[in-house]
Amino acid sequence: MFDNTETPSEDTSVAEATATETPSSDDLDLTIDELIRLNSEDYSEFTDDAQHKGMKPLAHWLQHVPPDVRKHIANLRADYSRKTQALSNERKEIDRLREEIVRTKAGVIDGPIAKLVKEVDTETEHDLFDPEGMKSEIKRQAALMLQEMLKPAQEQVQAEQRKFALERFKAENPELTLPEYKGPILEMLQTRPELTLEDAFFIVKAKIVSQKAAEERQQYMAQKNQRKETVGKIGGGSTVTPKGTPKFNSAWEAYQYHKQNTDGGRR
Numbered sequence: 001m002f003d004n005t006e007t008p009s010e011d012t013s014v015a016e017a018t019a020t021e022t023p024s025s026d027d028l029d030l031t032i033d034e035l036i037r038l039n040s041e042d043y044s045e046f047t048d049d050a051q052h053k054g055m056k057p058l059a060h061w062l063q064h065v066p067p068d069v070r071k072h073i074a075n076l077r078a079d080y081s082r083k084t085q086a087l088s089n090e091r092k093e094i095d096r097l098r099e100e101i102v103r104t105k106a107g108v109i110d111g112p113i114a115k116l117v118k119e120v121d122t123e124t125e126h127d128l129f130d131p132e133g134m135k136s137e138i139k140r141q142a143a144l145m146l147q148e149m150l151k152p153a154q155e156q157v158q159a160e161q162r163k164f165a166l167e168r169f170k171a172e173n174p175e176l177t178l179p180e181y182k183g184p185i186l187e188m189l190q191t192r193p194e195l196t197l198e199d200a201f202f203i204v205k206a207k208i209v210s211q212k213a214a215e216e217r218q219q220y221m222a223q224k225n226q227r228k229e230t231v232g233k234i235g236g237g238s239t240v241t242p243k244g245t246p247k248f249n250s251a252w253e254a255y256q257y258h259k260q261n262t263d264g265g266r267r
Helices: 010-021 032-037 058-064 067-105 112-119 131-172 179-191 197-235 251-266
Strands: none
Touching: 032 067, 067 131, 112 131, 131 197, 179 197
């Protein structure tokens, strides 16, 4: 009796061993951070200054690549969304803390001591030979000293408040970075120094919006006039007509003429 059991060949054993050692698809996944760290040593196209052009758009390839590739791209997209959301939350928390610090420091400007100093008349001098006058003068001198002590801190807090307000304004109005806004705003601030950045921005924005609206109206009227001219050419007849064909005052007359002649021909 012969044993029909086949003995695995050396090639089969090697293939099975290789298949066992092949990492799973999860092990081959790349995160956004790992993708960013790839460079030209990994793939020749991954240069730091890559500006590849002339390719078919990515939307085209998304329709033709295997589903697994789209799944990998989807994983990277989700990872990117999570990271950007986390960064956004961190920025919001940092802004909140900064605003809280600014509010705390603002006590230097409108806190109890600052309010007390403001209530004192520091302009009027008092009679030192009068008991009440002496008390008032001492209070006035104390207020002047406190003013001098608080002034540097107040100026610093006001500068921080202004800086924080400008950063928030810029974040809420990204148009500030556009050339069509940037140039006119800078020019306006130079010619009208009494304006704030916010004032200049809204003035320029109003002009740009008004100008675009006027251009859109002008374009609409031009298209409307063009349509009228086209309809007029169709409905007003033609100056050049084939021999034996009458001139028509409207497209309807032309239609009726050709319809009748066609029907007559069929009869």
